[in-house]
Amino acid sequence: MKRALNILLLTLATLAAGGGLAAAQSGLAGLDGSWTGRGTVRATPTASAAKAYCKVALSETAPGRSWSIDGRCADTRRSATLGVTIRQTGPRLSAHLSTSAIGERVAFSGEGNASAMTLASTAPVTIDGRRYRSNLSIRRVGTERFSLVVGMADGSGGNTRVADLVFERTR
Amino acid sequence: MNAVEAPAHTYGGRLSPMAVRRLIGVWLLVLLVDVVAVIVMTHLTFDDGLDRVFSGDAARFNEYQSAADTFIQRENDVVVVFEANDLADDGLLEAIRDFALEAQFLDDVVAISSIFALQRWDGDDPGTLIPAELPEASDLRQLLSDLRVTTGGPGHLISEDHKATAVVLSYPSAPFDSAVAAARIKAATDLAAEAVGAQSIKTALTGAPLLRIETINGLFDDLLRLNLIGIAVGFIVCAVALRSAALAALTTMPASTALMWVMGSFPALGQAINMVTVAVPVLILVLSFADGLHLTFETRRLVREGYAVPQAVFQALRRVGPACVLASVTTAAAFLALSFSDSDLVASLGHAGILASLVGLVAVLITHPMLFLSADRLGLLEPIFARSGDVPAIESCNVFWRWGLRRHRVVVVGSIVLLAVAGFGYATVTPQYTLLENVDRQSSPAQTLETLNDSLLPVWSIDVPVPLGGAVISPGDVALMERIAAVLGAVAMGGIVVSPLDLAKAGDADRAMTARRLDRALSGMPESQRGRFLSRDGRTAMMRLHVPDRGASENRRLTLALEAALADDPQIAEAGADRATGLLVMAGFMSERILRQLNICFLIAVGLSGALVALWFRSVSFGLIALVPNVLPIALIGGALSLTGVGLHVASAVSLTIAFGLAVDDTVHVLNRLKLETVPGKRFELAAIETSLRKVTPVLVITTAVLAAGLLGSFMSDVPSVRFFGFLAIAAFCLAIVADVVVLPAWLRACGERFGSGALRLKR
Numbered sequence: 048m049k050r051a052l053n054i055l056l057l058t059l060a061t062l063a064a065g066g067g068l069a070a071a072q073s074g075l076a077g078l079d080g081s082w083t084g085r086g087t088v089r090a091t092p093t094a095s096a097a098k099a100y101c102k103v104a105l106s107e108t109a110p111g112r113s114w115s116i117d118g119r120c121a122d123t124r125r126s127a128t129l130g131v132t133i134r135q136t137g138p139r140l141s142a143h144l145s146t147s148a149i150g151e152r153v154a155f156s157g158e159g160n161a162s163a164m165t166l167a168s169t170a171p172v173t174i175d176g177r178r179y180r181s182n183l184s185i186r187r188v189g190t191e192r193f194s195l196v197v198g199m200a201d202g203s204g205g206n207t208r209v210a211d212l213v214f215e216r217t218r
Numbered sequence: 219m220n221a222v223e224a225p226a227h228t229y230g231g232r233l234s235p236m237a238v239r240r241l242i243g244v245w246l247l248v249l250l251v252d253v254v255a256v257i258v259m260t261h262l263t264f265d266d267g268l269d270r271v272f273s274g275d276a277a278r279f280n281e282y283q284s285a286a287d288t289f290i291q292r293e294n295d296v297v298v299v300f301e302a303n304d305l306a307d308d309g310l311l312e313a314i315r316d317f318a319l320e321a322q323f324l325d326d327v328v329a330i331s332s333i334f335a336l337q338r339w340d341g342d343d344p345g346t347l348i349p350a351e352l353p354e355a356s357d358l359r360q361l362l363s364d365l366r367v368t369t370g371g372p373g374h375l376i377s378e379d380h381k382a383t384a385v386v387l388s389y390p391s392a393p394f395d396s397a398v399a400a401a402r403i404k405a406a407t408d409l410a411a412e413a414v415g416a417q418s419i420k421t422a423l424t425g426a427p428l429l430r431i432e433t434i435n436g437l438f439d440d441l442l443r444l445n446l447i448g449i450a451v452g453f454i455v456c457a458v459a460l461r462s463a464a465l466a467a468l469t470t471m472p473a474s475t476a477l478m479w480v481m482g483s484f485p486a487l488g489q490a491i492n493m494v495t496v497a498v499p500v501l502i503l504v505l506s507f508a509d510g511l512h513l514t515f516e517t518r519r520l521v522r523e524g525y526a527v528p529q530a531v532f533q534a535l536r537r538v539g540p541a542c543v544l545a546s547v548t549t550a551a552a553f554l555a556l557s558f559s560d561s562d563l564v565a566s567l568g569h570a571g572i573l574a575s576l577v578g579l580v581a582v583l584i585t586h587p588m589l590f591l592s593a594d595r596l597g598l599l600e601p602i603f604a605r606s607g608d609v610p611a612i613e614s615c616n617v618f619w620r621w622g623l624r625r626h627r628v629v630v631v632g633s634i635v636l637l638a639v640a641g642f643g644y645a646t647v648t649p650q651y652t653l654l655e656n657v658d659r660q661s662s663p664a665q666t667l668e669t670l671n672d673s674l675l676p677v678w679s680i681d682v683p684v685p686l687g688g689a690v691i692s693p694g695d696v697a698l699m700e701r702i703a704a705v706l707g708a709v710a711m712g713g714i715v716v717s718p719l720d721l722a723k724a725g726d727a728d729r730a731m732t733a734r735r736l737d738r739a740l741s742g743m744p745e746s747q748r749g750r751f752l753s754r755d756g757r758t759a760m761m762r763l764h765v766p767d768r769g770a771s772e773n774r775r776l777t778l779a780l781e782a783a784l785a786d787d788p789q790i791a792e793a794g795a796d797r798a799t800g801l802l803v804m805a806g807f808m809s810e811r812i813l814r815q816l817n818i819c820f821l822i823a824v825g826l827s828g829a830l831v832a833l834w835f836r837s838v839s840f841g842l843i844a845l846v847p848n849v850l851p852i853a854l855i856g857g858a859l860s861l862t863g864v865g866l867h868v869a870s871a872v873s874l875t876i877a878f879g880l881a882v883d884d885t886v887h888v889l890n891r892l893k894l895e896t897v898p899g900k901r902f903e904l905a906a907i908e909t910s911l912r913k914v915t916p917v918l919v920i921t922t923a924v925l926a927a928g929l930l931g932s933f934m935s936d937v938p939s940v941r942f943f944g945f946l947a948i949a950a951f952c953l954a955i956v957a958d959v960v961v962l963p964a965w966l967r968a969c970g971e972r973f974g975s976g977a978l979r980l981k982r
Contacts, residue, residue, distance in 0.1 A: 096350040100319035121322040123334035
């Protein structure tokens with residue numbers, strides 16, 4: 048279950064990075080504020096799906112250059128805090144994630160446009176001794192909702208959807 | 219009768235100008251103190267005192283403290299119970315799962331336990347037993363039924379009939395703060411209501427924080443109710459007894475002032491209102507009523523004998539005042555005895571009571587003469603006295619002391635036999651205690667607790683710390699925990715064992731796999747959750763037997779049976795896992811210790827009161843005789859508690875000690891009157907005893923009526939221990955008045971005859 052959270056948090060961090068890129072292209076315009084996410088995650092790419100719930104706050108800390116995301120995510124067993132910082136240097140975006148669930152910083156990068164984006168971890172993610180490449184797609188629907196799908200590819204050609212979340216602006 | 223001279227500060231039956239100026243000064247002083255008391259009173263604080271009931275250097279308490287320091291405690295957990303006709307029906311469980319998810323985002327929540335968190339293992343991989351997509355109703359019913367079988371203790375978070383499930387919200391271990399707890403409870407209640415929406419699910423919350431808040435709210439209501447009813451009833455009894463509403467009002471005002479000053483003194487000295495001190499203000503109120511009545515009756519009697527009102531007021535103060543002082547001092551002595559208790563809570567009651575007794579006395583001795591002199595100055599008092607009258611029915615009470623004097627030998631022997639029998643019963647009474655004794659059993663948290671006890675996982679537990687072999691859980695540790703779980707399950711039929719093993723059910727897998735899974739499950743938990751299963755240093759595991767709180771004696775019996783069974787297993791005994799602890803265990807044994815101490819406190823109160831009376835009247839015989847009619851009622855009640863199997867609770871032991879201190883007051887007034895009717899140095903004559911009793915009995919009956927009726931408000935309390943406290947105190951007062959007008963006269967006469975003419979003689 049800890050791994051499910053890890054995946055979820057990696058997903059969020061990737062989302063943050065994607066958000067940064069989108070911001071460069073006005074992708075994050077109007078997304079400042081509080082977000083609530085609901086959906087499912089898997090503990091491992093081979094595990095069964097479990098319900099998940101997130102609450103995050105997205106804020107632009109330097110106009111057009113850096114952003115932060117702070118919040119928590121939970122499955123039915125536990126929750127973990129999340130902190131992500133995103134920095135824009137020229138055309139590239141870098142993001143770093145720190146969380147109480149994994150206790151280490153993870154780097155991401157990606158690209159996209161204002162309504163859809165794809166991102167990936169800059170290094171393979173190791174789960175139970177197996178290395179995975181994480182891929183992510185975000186589809187934004189106006190300023191009140193976006194969906195997030197995370198897949199894990201282990202190099203054998205299979206791609207398992209490990210997170211499937213829909214975020215809505217918190218009322 | 220002693221000759222009475224007009225005091226120097228009266229002039230021709232009226233107050234001198236100097237005395238009037240002094241009277242105005244006293245008024246200003248009293249009003250100033252009143253204002254200060256009212257201001258300070260707004261800072262009264264309330265706590266249930268649970269943190270301070272048990273303390274002391276005893277093995278059970280130290281073991282409890284050690285476990286509390288080593289493991290994360292569950293005392294702040296809030297349990298939300300969801301009930302429906304069938305939770306497997308469409309959408310119901312989904313709503314509850316939403317709650318379990320979102321509740322993790324409530325302020326301060328550190329962990330959630332629910333059926334949705336129950337794990338299944340696929341090899342070394344954990345997964346939730348309840349899938350993200352819930353199956354159809356029939357399959358879901360089967361899944362829910364399987365939970366109870368396959369997951370051990372935690373599976374009891376859903377009832378067998380699928381009508382109820384519990385979600386446990388865990389909060390950080392920290393001293394109880396009612397405001398913080400109330401905010402948490404409100405947030406959880408709102409979220410539960412939002413989650414279930416319009417679904418046909420009933421939600422209710424329980425847990426120690428709710429029970430404690432329930433108690434505190436009850437205390438606040440009680441403080442108002444007890445004292446308002448005490449004042450109203452006291453006034454009515456006075457009005458009936460004096461046959462004058464005006465005179466009753468004048469007698470009520472000093473008592474009300476005493477109440478105000480006492481309640482003002484509590485916050486000033488950092489004393490909170492808790493489940494035992496809540497009764498102190500009303501006790502002082504009724505005691506002050508009694509003192510005021512004695513002064514009023516004496517003043518009126520002297521006026522009727524021809525004294526001018528100012529003279530009568532001062533003379534009454536001079537004649538009855540000392541008895542009032544002694545009565546308050548003996549009451550304070552009873553409270554002083556309680557201050558010797560190991561229990562901080564009981565000791566705080568002792569301190570509060572001493573303070574309150576003395577503050578109340580000062581208030582009455584100042585305001586009673588002040589009011590009567592002022593009323594006289596305004597020309598109101600003589601007409602009031604003229605219109606007032608006596609209640610003939612009360613005069614008929616004289617038949618009791620006449621009978622006691624006539625049959626004094628029978629009464630004395632009978633009282634000795636009764637005292638011996640009842641005293642033996644009291645000595646053998648079983649100490650009792652329940653964590654719910656201050657909670658209204660009909661309240662929602664208490665009822666929900668019953669649902670947990672009956673259908674789900676009881677909140678309380680008997681805990682067994684299990685020393686582990688090393689920092690990593692080994693197959694040997696698993697084997698040891700399995701043995702302990704088997705013993706706990708076998709000894710406590712109906713109890714539910716919750717252990718770390720539940721986190722790593724290996725089914726038919728071997729212990730090495732269980733150990734591996736357990737290590738993995740625990741290491742993946744946040745500290746706030748892991749600390750409930752494993753000590754902070756990782757060297758001790760905690761196994762819990764969840765059982766309802768069936769009362770201290772039953773909890774002690776079960777604990778001893780468990781420990782004996784654990785010690786019988788050589789491997790368990792060798793591992794040092796044969797000792798139980800936890801709140802139930804500690805409260806069970808410590809309540810016994812504290813109740814034994816309270817009995818000693820009672821004996822100290824008896825000794826102090828006897829010594830005070832002996833010292834005051836300079837007569838050892840008086841001191842001893844004064845004890846008989848006051849110990850007898852307490853012994854009778856204690857014997858009845860033993861005989862009926864009710865047992866002795868903290869509230870009853872405290873109540874009996876205080877009731878003793880108050881009951882001595884009547885005896886003091888009898889002896890004081892006897893002193894007034896006797897020439898110092900001369901032997902008491904039968905006629906003097908008769909005269910004293912004739913004068914004082916009606917007043918005693920009325921003051922007892924005030925004492926008893928003034929506590930009637932306790933019957934309306936939501937706090938069971940306060941109701942019982944009031945019941946026992948009223949019973950003690952009623953028995954004490956019977957003893958004072960029957961037993962005391964018999965002993966006075968018998969002692970005079972038995973020990974000769976010099977036996978009952980006051981020194982000059």
